Amino acid sequence: MPPARLPDSPLASRFLDSPNRGERRGRGRPDCLILHYTGMASGEAALKVLLDPASELSAHYLVWENGAIDQLVAESDRAWHAGRALWKGEDDLNSASIGVEIVNPGHDGGSPPFPERQIAATIELGRDVCARWEIAPERVLAHSDVAPARKQDPGEAFPWEQLWRAGVGHWTEPARLSGGALFAHEEEGPPVRALQAMLALYGYGVGITGVYDRQTRQTVAAFQRHFRPERVDGEADASTVATLKALIDRLRPK
Numbered sequence: 001m002p003p004a005r006l007p008d009s010p011l012a013s014r015f016l017d018s019p020n021r022g023e024r025r026g027r028g029r030p031d032c033l034i035l036h037y038t039g040m041a042s043g044e045a046a047l048k049v050l051l052d053p054a055s056e057l058s059a060h061y062l063v064w065e066n067g068a069i070d071q072l073v074a075e076s077d078r079a080w081h082a083g084r085a086l087w088k089g090e091d092d093l094n095s096a097s098i099g100v101e102i103v104n105p106g107h108d109g110g111s112p113p114f115p116e117r118q119i120a121a122t123i124e125l126g127r128d129v130c131a132r133w134e135i136a137p138e139r140v141l142a143h144s145d146v147a148p149a150r151k152q153d154p155g156e157a158f159p160w161e162q163l164w165r166a167g168v169g170h171w172t173e174p175a176r177l178s179g180g181a182l183f184a185h186e187e188e189g190p191p192v193r194a195l196q197a198m199l200a201l202y203g204y205g206v207g208i209t210g211v212y213d214r215q216t217r218q219t220v221a222a223f224q225r226h227f228r229p230e231r232v233d234g235e236a237d238a239s240t241v242a243t244l245k246a247l248i249d250r251l252r253p254k
């Protein structure tokens, strides 16, 4: 029998070898961290799926409600968590990332809050992974950031600001809510194109169509879930645009 493998992170208590993995393609090391919720009734049910070869799903880590962490795939390997995705023009996010599944039933389960112990463990794990792989703060992403048309996780109930205050991820204080949508659905013109260009500059895989179309609304909703969680409606209001601009400004070297 081969010796049991030790987790890559000292924070993980068990290494449970998921068969759902492969080699990272075209790159030796991950440079982003993607956070998910499991979206299932229980952590046990999610773990079963993540270890089942028939599911073809996995993640590097699973963070339980009580803060325990299991590792399922070696960090050097490519886990199967992001699916069809796009960020900064790159489409193989599984090869580019470390994936972390956080046990939470998600939107379909009524979006219960993430327990404090679970968030503390997620923060510790994020700090550890980002330090060891030198992952930039703005490359700590939501699954919904890289797949806005398909995914909502980890959702607007996830405390991104708290993570940022603890040194994990990118954030700016959201601009105050005021006023309604700046664009009607299917409205067309240079201002819409400018908004799409800003979203794309930040990293979102939005098409620059110049039309406030469905994919733009989905991308704006993904942005709001992560950065302006007070109202997630896919409408570009003044607060959404100002928050996006502030985040972009923060990326620029001083």
Ligand SMILES: [Zn+2]
Residues within 6 Å of the ligand: 035, 036, 037, 081, 143, 151, 153
């Ligand atoms: Zn996900």
